[in-house]
Amino acid sequence: MKQFLALLSLLLMMKAGIAQSSVTxxxxxxxxxxxxxxxxxxxxxxxxxxxxxxxxxxxxxxxxxxxxxxxxxxxxxxxxxxxxxxxxxxxxxxxxxxxxxxxxxxxxxxxxxxxxxxxxxxxxxxxxxxxxxxxxxxxxxxxxxxxxxxxxxxxxxxxxxxxxxxxxxxxxxxxxxxxxxxxxxxxxxxxxxxxxxxxxxxxxxxxxxxxxxxxxxxxxxxxxxxxxxxxxxxxxxxxxxxxxxxxxxxxxxxxxxxxxxxxxxxxxxxxxxxxxxxxxxxxxxxxxxxxxxxxxxxxxxxxxxxxxxxxxxxxxxxxxxxxxxxxxxxxxxxxxxxxxxxxxxxxxxxxxxxxxxxxxxxxxxxxxxxxxxxxxxSQPVRAVQFEKSFDGSYPVVKIPVKWSEAKDVLRFDFEGTGFVIKGHADKGGSGAEYVFKTALYVDGKLVESPVLPVDYIKRRHELAWKYDLPKGKHTVELRILNPATKESVKAWDAIIYSDKLVNGLLQNGGDPGRDMLKK
CATH class of the missing domain: 1.10.4080.10 (ADP-ribosylation/Crystallin J1)
Structure with a gap:
């Protein structure tokens, strides 16, 4: 069988105009x-x-x-x-x-x-x-x-x-x-x-x-x-x-x-x-x-x-x-x-x-x-190394998020293994090159201190994210350490990840988004 496959591969190479050792x-x-x-x-x-x-x-x-x-x-x-x-x-x-x-x-x-x-x-x-x-x-x-x-x-x-x-x-x-x-x-x-x-x-x-x-x-x-x-x-x-x-x-x-x-x-x-x-x-x-x-x-x-x-x-x-x-x-x-x-x-x-x-x-x-x-x-094609993104991480719900009245703390709770906060730093018409300094806390622990430039070319595409958390209930806080008058940080929603896909309604008959918001 192996000899047949090798011969078949050679015939295909010849049909395509590819010699065994070189091409001119x-x-x-x-x-x-x-x-x-x-x-x-x-x-x-x-x-x-x-x-x-x-x-x-x-x-x-x-x-x-x-x-x-x-x-x-x-x-x-x-x-x-x-x-x-x-x-x-x-x-x-x-x-x-x-x-x-x-x-x-x-x-x-x-x-x-x-x-x-x-x-x-x-x-x-x-x-x-x-x-x-x-x-x-x-x-x-x-x-x-x-x-x-x-x-x-x-x-x-x-x-x-x-x-x-x-x-x-x-x-x-x-x-x-x-x-x-x-x-x-x-x-x-x-x-x-x-x-x-x-x-x-x-x-x-x-x-x-x-x-x-x-x-x-x-x-x-x-x-x-x-x-x-x-x-x-x-x-x-x-x-x-x-x-x-x-x-x-x-x-x-x-x-x-x-x-x-x-x-x-x-x-x-x-x-x-x-x-x-x-x-x-x-x-x-x-x-x-x-x-x-x-x-x-x-x-x-x-x-x-x-x-x-x-x-x-x-x-x-x-x-x-x-x-x-x-x-x-x-x-x-x-x-x-x-x-x-x-x-x-x-x-x-x-x-x-x-x-x-x-x-x-x-x-x-x-x-x-x-x-x-x-x-x-000639180079017989070789496969590159195997790698997989988002291994074991699946989006299960998208929830709205909002800033505190002071516009300096964004907080939400979720159950799962990860999250991504969507949003961007906005110039607000100032034309300035302001850079927001932030601190990201998960379950009360500082996990990152991302900066958020308002310059669109230098921007961070999402505000913050964290994958591969232990499965369970978590609390997220994103704090702005240097609030501005004209510039602002817009936040839209958070995508919640878990270790398994949720197809349609939850097994208990609930709606994933509504049930998440109750937590």
Whole structure:
């Protein structure tokens, strides 16, 4: 049986155009694919931009036309620069490699984005706050320090890892191990590992089924990320002509977010595995047709700009820049010389820098560059280490919380194993750079003294949280030590965690929210 499986694997590798020990690619072809990858993701994020999180828990119906026209790329890059967070984060890391080399210390990557002027959200922003407060990676991305650890963040910025590792998925994973853990952990990190592996394989295979399936070998089978994507592959085989049925299956089985405080008990879903499923739906049902791939991955909804960006980048790498349809490159040349805002890099720049990095990485991993003949040493895909965020922690209820009349103490009781307090520090129109000092007490003991900057770029994404408490009754107090006149700390609600899920009503017939408020 083992011999049969080994032979089958070899036949699949041969079908995909992958030799046992090495792959040869010409310099122009390599350059063309790198350009296709960067251009594809830029086109994809621009195309999906207007629909980002406009469709939560639903797909975009066929009756709704999706916008694209000549000049749209340049117009969007100039007028909506914040749309390109997946690009400017990518380029931040590319720039660090360019300045300090492949052995640049992890702190150089962490500090580069933490001190940048661009806006960030979710796992990226939580990691930025941690780094600015002196926490180092990988602790900055760990779920106990980052409630957004399973969010999509590294998944949408891992393109660079695959584009600089052509045909070398394990090399891409090694890069992701260092950089992806700055902001993510567990399934959130696996999203980036998987995307990097798909990009890497897109250089040496044009078989999309192979790319999607082979890249999944980089993810541990016991992870929910693996299981979700493996389900999508299976549903594609079962419903080969109906992407909406596969979308519905994903929604039924995988759409309940337990980590991201913004997605718990809400149709909003920025979870990595669900949005990666939408990327894979686009790639598989798109059939290497650029229009169908972008349209399907966008119509899946949720993070509907980043998902077609990822799908477009991977397919752009498979096709190469020259074979991306002219319709989708309308106005691209006008936009290629524009630096992405907050960076000193444009598409033209990263085409050249990305090619240079790819050649260097090929050499570092046993390959050769001989004029225009480039030999890549093959890498059978290996799974990265297993890790799981929010292990044994499940949200059971969301309760309102409020400040004391003096606005300096927030107190509530709960029964469970953890909590997250949602809210933010607000400038109140002062324009000041005020920083609130706070103290967090659990059961009368000081457990943390978080600072809360009112500066949105430096903000703490949530006010406070604590997981892995002993199961039982607890009292939480968040105290403001330096109240302000104009600035304030807004608090909305608290998500309560326990060691088991509560499905629907409690077993005693009560309502979880109402019963919690009685305690």
């Amino acid at each position: 690619i010409s310099a122009p072809e390599l350059s063309n694919k790198i350009k296709g990858g960067w251009a594809g993701q830029t086109i994809g994020v621009t195309f999906g931009g207007p629909y980002e999180f406009g469709f939560q828990g639903s797909f975009i119906g066929d009756y709704q036309p999706l916008l694209w026209y000549d000049g749209y790329l340049k117009e969007t890059m100039l007028n909506i620069p914040g749309l390109y967070d997946d690009l400017y984060m990518d380029l931040t890391f590319v720039d660090v490699f360019n300045k300090y080399g492949f052995d640049a210390p992890i702190d150089s990557f962490a500090n580069a984005f933490a001190h940048a002027d661009y806006l960030l959200w979710h796992a990226n922003q939580a990691a930025r706050y941690n780094i600015l407060q002196g926490m180092k990676a990988p602790a900055s991305g760990h779920w106990k320090n980052n409630p957004h650890a399973d969010c999509i963040d590294y998944q949408i910025e891992a393109d660079f890892a695959g584009l600089m590792s052509p045909g070398m998925p394990n090399a891409a994973s090694a890069i992701s191990d260092r950089i992806g853990h700055i902001m993510n952990y567990g399934d959130g990190w696996y999203g980036g590992v998987y995307v990097g592996a798909m990009y890497s394989l897109a250089f040496i295979s044009s078989d999309m089924n192979f790319i999607v399936g082979e890249a999944l070998k980089s993810i541990p089978k016991q992870s929910e990320f693996y299981q979700c994507i493996n389900d999508v592959i299976g549903w594609h085989k079962k419903y080969p002509n109906d992407w909406k049925q596969t979308w519905l299956e994903v929604q039924k089985k995988w759409a309940d977010d337990i980590g991201c405080p913004d997605g718990v008990f809400h149709p909003f879903n920025i979870d990595a595995k669900v949005n990666a499923a939408y990327v894979v739906i686009g790639l598989l049902y798109g059939g290497k047709d650029f229009t169908k791939t972008l349209e399907i991955s966008t119509r899946c909804g949720q993070d509907a700009d980043c998902n077609p960006s990822t799908a477009g980048g991977i397919l752009g790498t498979v096709l190469g820049y020259d074979k991306i349809p002219a319709y989708w490159k309308m106005g691209l040349q006008e936009a290629e010389g524009i630096n992405f805002k907050y960076t000193t890099m444009s598409l033209k720049t990263v085409y050249e820098v990305g090619y240079k990095h790819a050649l260097e990485n090929i050499r570092r991993n046993g390959g050769k560059v001989d004029g225009e003949k480039i030999t890549i040493k």
